[in-house]
Amino acid sequence: MDKYSVKCLQCGEVQDPYSLACSQSDDSLIRTYYSSEQLEPTDMPGIWRYYNWLPVEDIIEEGSGRTVTYKSEKLASALGLTNLWVAFNGYWPEKDAYLMTCTFKDLESFPTMQRLREQDEKRVMVVASAGNTARAFAHACSITGQPLLLVVPEESAHRLWTTHDDNSSVCLVTVKGDYFDAITLAGKIAARDGFVNEGGAKNVARRDGMGTVMLDAVLTSGNLPDHYFQAVGSGTGGISAWEASMRLAADGRFGNTVPKLHLGQSLPCAPLYSLWKGSDAVDAACPDGIYDDVLFNRKPPFAVKGGVKDALEATDGDIYAVSKQEAADAQELFESSEGIDLIPAAAVAVATLMQAVEAGKVKADDRIVLNITGGGQKRLAEDYELKLLPVFLSVSADDEDAEDRIVTAVMEKLGA
Template identity: 55%
Template sequence: MGEYTLRCAGCGNLLIGGAASCPLDGGLPRTDYIERKFNPRKLPGIWSFIDWLPVDGWNPSTGASSVTYRSSGLAAELGLESLYISFSGYWPERGALMRTCSFKELEAAPTMQMLRDRKAGETLVVASAGNTARAFAEVCSITDQPLILFVPVSSLDRIWTTVEPGRVLVVGVKGDYADAIKLADVLSSRSGFRAEGGARNIARRDGMGTVLLDHVRRFNSLPNHYFQAIGSGTGGIAVWEASMRIIEDGRFGERLPRLQLAQNTPCAPVYNMWHGMGSEESDFDAYGCPEGMHDDVLFNRNPPYAVPGGVRDAVISSGGRIYGIDNSRAVSAQKLFEMSEGIDILPAASVAVAALVDAVESGFVENDDDILLNITGGGVKRLAEDHSRVKLKCDLTVGLRDSEDALSSIEEIFA
């Protein structure tokens, strides 16, 4: 299946033992698959791309994939001839069956399969502001694997499943996403626990890269442009890496899609760094970040921007851009998409739509360019017609100052 070696995305150094970082330059680990040709398997969902996923097996009960289709409604509104939409969410009329309504399911399924393949018996630890936690809770409940979620208290209402919750422990964090990450890292360093890994998780990136693979499978070519809203930017890195594999195949194009990545201003670290404005935490605190954002899941204080193989390398290599989208433009874009395409979308996805509108109006894209727009979440209203949701209860609440006793209690529970 997905046989590979692991190399540094910066210097190309061979990495041993599933290393999360290169000892020479700190670069991201990248999978170098033995299979060089793009030949999707006759398997369901994301597992059809199993040759380019770092897993040995697959679970037929997980792994719903994104669905790519050629737009008519939004394309007509923007005067575009070849606009393609990748939809990750719940829209059965289009064949989209992600019940957590977010492309984070593309990360969760291969990550949990990779953990099962390793047979280490470890409990996964995930920090999230909402969508990622929901996706992992759903997948782990289906596969009966243990999971600990660290979620800011303000985001707890976003954590639900469409199945009966399994061995999932939810920890409410008195703070923001960065604080949740700190606590998750502390627990992950202890025996019996494994960190999800964020941008350094190869299963996460290669899972998200299937968005690009699905487009190539359906339309037999690479797009000229790729639009996505980002928090950390890991999705953009993933599509860049998948594009390089497709180019190496030689049958679907020779040029990388231009990465058009968008953040919600003013809480936009990647956008600020790209435009040379820095990203000091104190600056964001002055704006009250992430409160008041159109969607605060797009805020990550420590994105993998300058690391070798990170966001900066991906955008420069592809000749792309990074956009700053304020709330008013995101709201307008969300209304435009839902009216023209006929499905509800998550607020984060509307930031990508707004970036596309900006690119059209500024002339950065031509009306005959092949454009792939990643709608990273949607269909929550549509889901309610077919499925009920089970809200996960918060098992305990902790802050950075009183965390030690709580983490010790968690260790005892999972011992």
């Protein structure tokens, strides 16, 4: 394709543009390289404003929103900062923010769905999630009609709401277990005939979609930031920010130094923090006790080529561990100062910024981007009815027949 190519970071070989991994190496991510070396925003709606740096040939116009970046005044003042930019991902019509699932996972789901359409994919897409990603893919599939199987931990079912009346293309399966159990089961099902895996961190559409957070922040503020803050579970959002920053640095108009990544995790379930610091910050009962369990992934893409470790080393970044009390205090501060509600994961990002300020890791006049990965759910509920997706099937992670039961039931319902 003339618009972009996809290459393996390990061997450098060009891959099929729709591939999820290198045909020669399993221990490396693949990455998109765009023919347009400078970012040229379009007049297309939502995330498609950044069409030239998204690995798609067409767009899904309906239901697509994007990040809205603004310069903070009240939160910045409370923290003693003069150049703090908030990249808000959620529903906040007063600021023209219309991500209808109130999470930046919308930025992943729409490019991923568009690539499936380009491949004329009829199989059932399988998505494992702790809640927010599943909600975003349900939103996109309710628009496109793509058959979708969501596999989520039982404790996450309350996050699976939608504003759509017709969700007939979506099957929700809950697992008595944690996120890793859901991932494991989903992976087995995706390998079966009639099903297809969306790819997770390996999917360039997901990473480049999330990378539009950085694109919006830099276009709005005019420069690459000195620091970038985000709460992470798998860390894929941090990888995405790094990749987008490298493209922007190569553009040449926004500065040539990529920002330091400051990634936050929630105690007592912080695997990435443990891997980076060489400590043990993962309680045996995890994800119990965590401020938001969407931030817990037992098997994050840390050491893989192009993964979290590489991103942190390349940007001189760091990972922080945030207590429940710190996250709660940060949520209260943000909501009272900025005037919009947060999803709990975003509060961890605010707490991470507060830790960095207190430790002197950022200066008062540094350019800072704070990624609010989700917010405005309470605001959305004022304008729309939020309908819980019905649970299609509930299984145990220890059930040896769970895979077969799910496959049979889903194929009968969706007719794939």
